[in-house]
Amino acid sequence: MLILQKEIECLNREKDIQSKLISELESSLELHKFKSDTLQKELSEAKSAIAPVKNIASTNTYSQVLQKNVKNEKNVESSVLLVKSADRNNRDDVLQVLSKTIIPSRLNICISGTKKIKEGVAVYCKGDDDVAKLKNAVNGQLNGRLTANELKKYNPRLLVKNVNFSDDIKDDKMLIENIVGLNDMDDHADLKVITKIERTRQIVLEVSPDLRKKLLTRGYVWLGWRKCPIVDHLRITQCFRCCKFGHIAKQCKSSTSACIKCSRDHMANQCEVASDQVKCINCVSYGSKSKSHVQVNHAANDSHCPAYINYVRNLKNRINFD
Numbered sequence: 001m002l003i004l005q006k007e008i009e010c011l012n013r014e015k016d017i018q019s020k021l022i023s024e025l026e027s028s029l030e031l032h033k034f035k036s037d038t039l040q041k042e043l044s045e046a047k048s049a050i051a052p053v054k055n056i057a058s059t060n061t062y063s064q065v066l067q068k069n070v071k072n073e074k075n076v077e078s079s080v081l082l083v084k085s086a087d088r089n090n091r092d093d094v095l096q097v098l099s100k101t102i103i104p105s106r107l108n109i110c111i112s113g114t115k116k117i118k119e120g121v122a123v124y125c126k127g128d129d130d131v132a133k134l135k136n137a138v139n140g141q142l143n144g145r146l147t148a149n150e151l152k153k154y155n156p157r158l159l160v161k162n163v164n165f166s167d168d169i170k171d172d173k174m175l176i177e178n179i180v181g182l183n184d185m186d187d188h189a190d191l192k193v194i195t196k197i198e199r200t201r202q203i204v205l206e207v208s209p210d211l212r213k214k215l216l217t218r219g220y221v222w223l224g225w226r227k228c229p230i231v232d233h234l235r236i237t238q239c240f241r242c243c244k245f246g247h248i249a250k251q252c253k254s255s256t257s258a259c260i261k262c263s264r265d266h267m268a269n270q271c272e273v274a275s276d277q278v279k280c281i282n283c284v285s286y287g288s289k290s291k292s293h294v295q296v297n298h299a300a301n302d303s304h305c306p307a308y309i310n311y312v313r314n315l316k317n318r319i320n321f322d
């Protein structure tokens with residue numbers, strides 16, 4: 001009897017220990033679950049923060065964008081003449097002065113629209129020929145009152161890929177000497193190094209229009225220990241905060257942020273909008289500015305976004321490819 005009683009006591013103690021162990025295990029399981037939930041949440045937040053970067057990067061394969069025939073896309077409506085008041089102190093309504101004297105139909109100029117700028121007006125023409133005609137007319141007939149100039153065009157940029165940053169091309173001077181020496185170029189006057197990106201093994205060069213043609217026709221440059229592919233390069237930027245083009249979040253001056261999916265003022269990872277409710281903030285303003293019907297039911301980082309296509313087209317129009 002006594003032995004049995006002791007055995008029962010012993011078993012009871014063991015039961016206590018077991019149940020304690022079980023409850024400990026349970027609480028540890030809960031803790032792990034909690035931790036895993038938090039990690040899952042953090043992971044999905046990080047993922048959605050990265051997602052726009054990836055998407056934008058994929059829409060920004062500049063070489064692809066530019067490899068479409070650049071000339072075909074030119075002259076759509078972005079050939080522009082800047083007309084300003086000649087007298088800085090007298091900034092009358094430039095457009096009024098202009099439209100009283102210049103009659104487009106007489107000069108056979110097609111104008112797609114005008115936009116007020118700081119010191120005057122930007123006149124968008126059908127093509128570069130129309131810009132030249134209008135410029136002559138303004139400078140001839142309104143000499144002294146208004147001045148007209150084309151938008152300043154930049155030299156094109158090229159991306160050199162798969163670069164081996166060996167010691168012989170460490171600084172810009174060596175790099176230029178190397179490119180000029182190895183690639184049948186007369187001098188380095190029309191060649192400038194913009195950036196060297198060692199992480200992605202790329203170099204961005206600024207070149208003259210003629211040199212661009214020559215290098216692109218060949219498709220590569222001899223550089224250090226490699227034969228490196230060379231393609232057109234456009235710097236396309238989109239802000240993660242407000243989704244607009246032309247700047248990055250660090251430089252953003254917008255008072256509110258805009259969700260890349262639905263345009264509202266929250267982060268994309270907090271967006272709960274259904275996929276058929278997406279709305280592109282850039283196309284909303286592009287539609288109202290251009291007074292035309294623009295599809296807005298896509299995310300602001302969609303590669304088919306009309307505002308994005310327009311931005312790239314305008315960017316290309318500011319580059320001197322000829």
Ligand SMILES: [Zn+2]
Binds near residue numbers: 242
């Ligand atoms: Zn911004």
Ligand SMILES: [Zn+2]
Binds near residue numbers: 264271
């Ligand atoms: Zn949203």
Ligand SMILES: [Zn+2]
Binds near residue numbers: 282305
């Ligand atoms: Zn859009």
